[in-house]
Amino acid sequence: MLWPEYAIASPKDFYELIDFHSPKYVRALFSHNHESGKKIFLLGNRKSGKVTDLKAFKRKTTRYVQGVLNSKSEAVNNYYSPNEFYSWPRAINLAIFRANWIDIDITEKVDASKVRELEHDLIEKVIKILQKNKIPPFTGYVCSGSGGIHLYWIYAPVDAFQINKKLWKAIADILIESLQSIRALWCIDTTASKRAYGNLRIPGSVHGRTGLQARFFGGGPKYQFEELLNYLNLESLRDSLRLEKELRVVRLPNEPKSNRPKQQTQRRYGHNIKDWWLKCINTLQIHFRKQGKVPKGKRDKTAFILFVALQHLNKDTAFEKLVKINDELIGFSLEELDGLTKTAKSTFYKYKKETLAEYLEDLLDYRPEYLCTKPKVKLSSDEIKQRQKKAAKDTATKKRQSTQELVESVYKELLNDTGKKPTQRQVAERAGLGLRTVKRYWFCQVEMPEFPNQRKV
Secondary structure, three states: OOOOOOEEEOHHHHHHHHOOOOOOOEEEEEOOOOOOOOOEEEEEOOOOOOEOOHHHHHHOOOEEEOOOOOEEEOOEOOEEOOOEEOOOOOHHHEEEEEEEEEEEEEOOOOOHHHHHHHHHHHHHHHHHHHHHOOOOOOOEEEEOOOOOEEEEEEEEEEEOOHHHHHHHHHHHHHHHHHOOOOOOOEEEOHHHHHOOOOOEEOOOOEOOOOOOEOEEEEOOOOEOHHHHHHHOOOHHHHHHHHHHHHHHOOOOOOOOHHHOOOOOOOOOOOOOHHHHHHHHHHHHHHHHHHHOOOOHHHHHHHHHHHHHHHHHHOOOOHHHHHHHHHHHHHOOOHHHHHHHOHHHHHOOOOOOHHHHHHHHHHHHOOOOHHHOOOOOOOOOHHHHHHHHHHHHHHHHHHHHHHHHHHHHHHHHHHHHHHOOOOOHHHHHHHHOOOHHHHHHHHOOOOOOOOOOOOOOO
16 A cells, blocks of 8 residues: 555544544543542443543643643643443453554653654654555554654444454554564553553643643544455454354254243242342343343443352352353353452442442343332321321220130130139139239120120120
8 A cells, every 4th residue: 555644633633533522332531640539531421420521531630741831731641542342441341443553652751852853753764664564554643742652553443342352453463563673762562552442642632741742643544444454464364263253153953842841930039138139130130031141231240240149149159150140141251250250259249229229220221120219108197197096996906806815715725624614813814914804805705605694685
């Protein structure tokens, strides 16, 4: 391919190329000097208090900067993630790839007055090396403000499937290998260049040491992912990965319905903690079995809360049972599952009813009925009096019935023991009741041998 002429451009041009302000999912905004003390915020579509926008983020990363500024400035040391995530920026949450990049750093601190000259010398050397190694032109590059640069190969977004993750790393390896001849003042940060979930300096933001802005130079093509693979001769790797995936799929024969064991009646749950967590486990499994599997954007949260729930039932077997559920519905590797549950293995998590309800609502898109708090109905004073009156009557009725039954049973016991009809005093002493109480119930119409001196009605 013919190499273009690169020219300085507005940060807005860079934002449009990578859909900075309108990610399909979320991307990270990062700064060490955010006024809140927190480092990571999210930009995009997510129900969270941490979601922000770039303008608000820049305003809250203000700091006094020396170098060429010697004044207070906004947007100091601002970083972002070129790729996107389903939720919190971690490797297992990668949702979309938008670019590959190479991070070239300067090995020595250089005076701010010499930085731009060094950046110009570096980019000339880089272009010559890439042309020599027949690497397709980068879409653009960002001068970090310290003497280093970030080269970007931007393409139309592709899903971060397992195959594409391996291909993304293969692209990074080729690009890094092609620039290994850079020496002296510069070196490639291979870790940053291979970290798909990493952060890079935002064009238009200020470098905290030199006071220089990160500048974007554009002019190169925006690719399709498949197009970039072809330019880098990665078609055979792509095809082999796809074939490998197809060979791993095993189709099981359909089991005749007549041979299937009868479904057991769902057990009733009690009100203790273990039963509540068991209900949580069953609710999640039933929901995602209906869908066929856990969607990628919900896998980490599902695995985590299942592990917490299983630990409440039995700590010794919790991870073993999670592995079985993972194999059926979630799809993490054992290594990913172990890393995801690392904190829960050392910390025994407890959730309030409302917190657990919000957590499950985020996963299931509805709040389970057993976690819904019933609204308290405020009664009028008349309704309260009526309920109190009814309760008093019910209590008195139950008390009368129980006393009457006691008198009757004691009377029968004494009758059986002595063979004679007992007196009221004997019944009172055996029952532990007052004589007046026994007299009151002595004349009640009950189904028992006739009391002595019982009045005829």
